[in-house]
Amino acid sequence: DAGVTQSPTHLIKTRGQQVTLRCSPISGHKSVSWYQQVLGQGPQFIFQYYEKEERGRGNFPDRFSARQFPNYSSELNVNALLLGDSALYLCASSSAARSYNEQFFGPGTRLTVL
Amino acid sequence: AQRVTQPEKLLSVFKGAPVELKCNYSYSGSPELFWYVQYSRQRLQLLLRHISRESIKGFTADLNKGETSFHLKKPFAQEEDSAMYYCALSTNSGAGSYQLTFGKGTKLSVIP
Secondary structure: OOOOEEEOOEEEEOOOOOEEEEEEOOOOOOEEEEEEEOOOOOOEEEEEEEOOEEEEEOOOOOOEEEEEOOOOOEEEEEOOOOHHHOEEEEEEEEOOOOOOOOOEEOOOEEEEEO | OOEEEOOOOEEEEEOOOOEEEOOEEEOOOOOEEEEEEEOOOOOOEEEEEOOOOOOEOOEEEOOEOOOOEOOEEEOOOOHHHOEEEEEEEEEEEEOOEEEEEEOOOEEEEEEO
């Protein structure tokens, strides 16, 4: 298993555009979480999905949305991009939705907004 | 709201010296605490979690609820320990719902 995979690796967009980031969890993992990591900061929680339902949402505006598909892969969408959305977006998967479970992280998608 | 504080942005120690990376948390419920590590050009990965009470790569961390701390310690630093370390707090907000709150991270540099 290649672990959690994310695409694309890098992305450059301009202000006002929309972007979709993709994540494939480890086979058998049903929980997917998204994090935003701004340079010099720790990852910040955006969403958590389990069994295709949104189970948690961080303090992010409605411009951020996500979904999980029947195969447990996930997409993160960001509308009306702002310069401040420039960050590394991390996806993490877990075998179950329990707080003590290890989360396995992907390599991230580096988004640059110009 | 939950919060994780890592007071040191950068910690430099000599090889063979003891290491302590500090982590304090703020949370009204029962905390689940983790240390994640990111080595150069690698992805973020779990180092250890308090519920397991284990030693990984010589590192240990003890949850002190009185001081709301979860410091990471190793008696003798090695060069391969150089990495970015994040303390994280997992909180449960309902059935199947949880989130990780990370500190800002401490960059550990072990000097040969």
